[in-house]
Amino acid sequence: GESVGLHLPTLSVQEGDNSIINCAYSNSASDxxxxxxxxxxxxxxFIIDIRSNMDKRxxxxxxxxLNKTVKHLSLQIAATQPGDSAVYFCAEGESNKxxxxxxxxxxVKP
Amino acid sequence: xxxxxxxxxxxxxxxxQSVAFWCNPISGHATLYWYQQIxxxxxxxxxxxxxxxxxxxxxxxxxxxxxxxxxxVDSTLKIQPAKLEDSAVYLCASSFRLGGSTxxxxxxxxxxxxxx
Numbered sequence: 575g576e577s578v579g580l581h582l583p584t585l586s587v588q589e590g591d592n593s594i595i596n597c598a599y600s601n602s603a604s605d606x607x608x609x610x611x612x613x614x615x616x617x618x619x620f621i622i623d624i625r626s627n628m629d630k631r632x633x634x635x636x637x638x639x640l641n642k643t644v645k646h647l648s649l650q651i652a653a654t655q656p657g658d659s660a661v662y663f664c665a666e667g668e669s670n671k672x673x674x675x676x677x678x679x680x681x682v683k684p
Numbered sequence: 685x686x687x688x689x690x691x692x693x694x695x696x697x698x699x700x701q702s703v704a705f706w707c708n709p710i711s712g713h714a715t716l717y718w719y720q721q722i723x724x725x726x727x728x729x730x731x732x733x734x735x736x737x738x739x740x741x742x743x744x745x746x747x748x749x750x751x752x753x754x755x756x757v758d759s760t761l762k763i764q765p766a767k768l769e770d771s772a773v774y775l776c777a778s779s780f781r782l783g784g785s786t787x788x789x790x791x792x793x794x795x796x797x798x799x800x
Contacts, residue, residue, distance in 0.1 A: 605785060605786065606785065606786035608789075615793075616794075617775055617777075617791035617792050617793045617794045618775070619791070620788060620790060623788055625785075667786030669786065670732075670781065670785070671740065672729070672786070672789060673729075674727050674728070
């Protein structure tokens with residue numbers, strides 16, 4: 575999604591539910607996509623990545639989906655936990671360089 | 685495996701002063717990146733090194749920012765003189781590969797700079 579400065583898009587989710595975070599990218603030549611999680615006061619932490627020759631990749635409790643036709647990327651988190659509360663960034667990559675989106679804040683309600 | 689190290693973690697300076705940040709990448713990682721992250725936004729690339737050579741510094745404000753990576757390992761980023769709009773978190777990241785296809789970047793904890 576686009577950056578809105580201090581007012582990040584926020585996703586509120588009940589603990590135990592699944593979360594879906596969406597991201598639109600702009601560069602048709604991007605061949606690599608990655609999701610990061612950033613907690614307050616910390617650097618971005620790698621979650622999962624996917625190359626452009628794939629449309630789905632699964633990790634532990636996370637799945638990334640890539641739709642190149644509409645230039646859309648999504649991150650699905652299964653059974654969301656309080657520790658998943660953070661800001662999530664998508665990034666697109668080309669020639670070993672990343673361009674980041676604006677981020678989505680995920681708040682997990684107990 | 686040790687992650688990317690950065691210091692200091694916090695720095696407060698007055699405008700027109702100078703400041704320097706240090707980064708030690710993950711051992712064996714050839715590519716090092718400096719990013720600027722303004723509050724509420726995604727990181728923005730400032731400069732990319734492969735070993736000790738600059739690959740991309742197109743978004744580095746070269747009138748006040750400089751960076752070096754002597755010996756292809758540690759790197760320093762300097763701002764001189766600082767402006768109010770330089771208040772941000774400065775992130776260092778590293779990746780294993782030299783070039784070609786994009787590789788996973790691993791980030792350090794960042795240095796939060798406040799310019800008064």
